[in-house]
Amino acid sequence: MEHITTYCGICTLPVEFCEFGKTLKKCKAWLEEVNPGKYNSLYGSDANVVSSLSSERETQITSSLAKMQLKEERKQERELENLKNSKIIIKRIPRTKHKHVVAIANLEVLGPDVDLKKTAKVFASKFATGSSVSKNAEKKDEIVIQGDVATEVEEYLTGLMKDKGLDIKIEHVTERFTNKKK
Ligand SMILES: [Zn+2]
Numbered sequence: 001m002e003h004i005t006t007y008c009g010i011c012t013l014p015v016e017f018c019e020f021g022k023t024l025k026k027c028k029a030w031l032e033e034v035n036p037g038k039y040n041s042l043y044g045s046d047a048n049v050v051s052s053l054s055s056e057r058e059t060q061i062t063s064s065l066a067k068m069q070l071k072e073e074r075k076q077e078r079e080l081e082n083l084k085n086s087k088i089i090i091k092r093i094p095r096t097k098h099k100h101v102v103a104i105a106n107l108e109v110l111g112p113d114v115d116l117k118k119t120a121k122v123f124a125s126k127f128a129t130g131s132s133v134s135k136n137a138e139k140k141d142e143i144v145i146q147g148d149v150a151t152e153v154e155e156y157l158t159g160l161m162k163d164k165g166l167d168i169k170i171e172h173v174t175e176r177f178t179n180k181k182k
Contacts, residue, residue, distance in 0.1 A: 006031075006038055015042060087169035088157060092150045094177035100148040105136060107143065109168055110160065116141050127152065 018027035124131035130146035
């Protein structure tokens with residue numbers, strides 16, 4: 001049997017590729033009219049192999065699409081969950097037996113417009129003490145304030161969140177004093 005490429009009068013592709021176009025219904029009607037033999041070999045009852053292959057392919061495409069959508073949904077769920085679980089952590093860290101600093105971690109949950117350096121400066125002038133941004137043990141930026149001001153910091157942050165319409169948990173952590181030199 002001679003093999004001649006038949007080009008589709010509707011989508012202009014070789015008729016074997018009509019199924020990848022968007023006009024398959026029209027393509028099929030056209031082919032059935034102008035070339036019933038070819039039509040039968042592609043779509044007729046003799047065309048089991050072709051149709052089962054293409055339906056298998058269709059299943060593949062559908063399932064990989066579904067997988068992608070599921071993956072994206074899970075990602076969004078995870079991000080939402082992370083946001084819910086995210087909280088600001090105020091750590092009270094003893095430097096000596098009677099002197100504490102306060103470190104504030106996870107402030108970025110307040111939004112991209114909250115600048116750590118600026119906020120550190122706000123604390124510095126508010127509490128008339130030293131306040132700076134530094135990296136913590138997890139290599140994340142946090143604000144460290146010289147002074148025992150955990151309660152005041154919480155008050156300030158609660159007010160800030162109210163202004164921004166946010167409701168983020170604040171967790172207090174108190175580190176114990178250990179004299180590392182001993
Ligand atoms: Zn076509």
